[in-house]
Amino acid sequence: MIDIHQHLIYGVDDGAPDLQASLDMARLSADEGVTHIVCTPHANDEHSYNVPLIEQRFAELKERLQGLVELSLGCDFHLTADNVHDAVTNPLRFSIGGKGYLLIEFPWQVIPRSMNDAISRLQAAGYTLIVTHPERYPAVLRQPHLLGEWMRNGCLVQVTSGSLYGRFGKAQEAFANELLERNWVHFLATDAHHPIWRPPHLKSGYEYVAKRRGEETAIRLCETNPRAAVKGAPWPEQPEAEGLLENVPLQFADRAATQRSKSGRSGRGNADEGSDGGTKTGFWSRLFGK
Numbered sequence: 001m002i003d004i005h006q007h008l009i010y011g012v013d014d015g016a017p018d019l020q021a022s023l024d025m026a027r028l029s030a031d032e033g034v035t036h037i038v039c040t041p042h043a044n045d046e047h048s049y050n051v052p053l054i055e056q057r058f059a060e061l062k063e064r065l066q067g068l069v070e071l072s073l074g075c076d077f078h079l080t081a082d083n084v085h086d087a088v089t090n091p092l093r094f095s096i097g098g099k100g101y102l103l104i105e106f107p108w109q110v111i112p113r114s115m116n117d118a119i120s121r122l123q124a125a126g127y128t129l130i131v132t133h134p135e136r137y138p139a140v141l142r143q144p145h146l147l148g149e150w151m152r153n154g155c156l157v158q159v160t161s162g163s164l165y166g167r168f169g170k171a172q173e174a175f176a177n178e179l180l181e182r183n184w185v186h187f188l189a190t191d192a193h194h195p196i197w198r199p200p201h202l203k204s205g206y207e208y209v210a211k212r213r214g215e216e217t218a219i220r221l222c223e224t225n226p227r228a229a230v231k232g233a234p235w236p237e238q239p240e241a242e243g244l245l246e247n248v249p250l251q252f253a254d255r256a257a258t259q260r261s262k263s264g265r266s267g268r269g270n271a272d273e274g275s276d277g278g279t280k281t282g283f284w285s286r287l288f289g290k
């Protein structure tokens, strides 16, 4: 498996606080079958992207972890005006391995319309954008149609592994599961920050997806698509994202309420589908020309 979102580099943001924590996170990942980690320090108002320090510690970890896991450098890129300007004037600087795939993070509480302009500018500069954990933003939970807009504009979607099985709350769980069932998820990643309080458990997510949507889907979300992002390869063929072009509203809020009213039942539904939905030529093909 390849984890494209981890705050593995110590002392550069709110992720690993020290070298030992970085090494422990890498060891936990490797023990679960992760062979490659993308280190994604924050670039936001709270944590600036200190390139010399990040590159120095990335090189140190790469050397220390040789033979255990491979590392790439990326960024948890907050869509501030300064960041967007920086990314557009330094092409591909913040993307994974400098190869074009960029993890983007939105404001948590209020998402202004100007974000669409930021998305367009980054895409015009050559980035392929990956929306990080849409299921965890209060603003997207209130306005889920935003995610459909971003996807129709060509953004890919990364869901946090733990969201699928309720680590971030019921609404987030219901949202993540609906995205999974509709084939609106392209990557599972841990967004791990610490070996103990935000540990990197990708295997649990892999097994969850394999059980509900089939092994083929789990491989696609944890290996095939992440590999394309790490290599900067053309975007692989995906199953059709159900209801995306037709703008069918997401139903997760109703589902979360139903779950709450059924004590002791998960109410996730569709558990017996067990299929990837088939790999049809569709929206993603048309968008990426493949």
Ligand SMILES: [Fe+2]
Pocket: 005, 007, 040, 076, 191
């Ligand atoms: Fe993150």
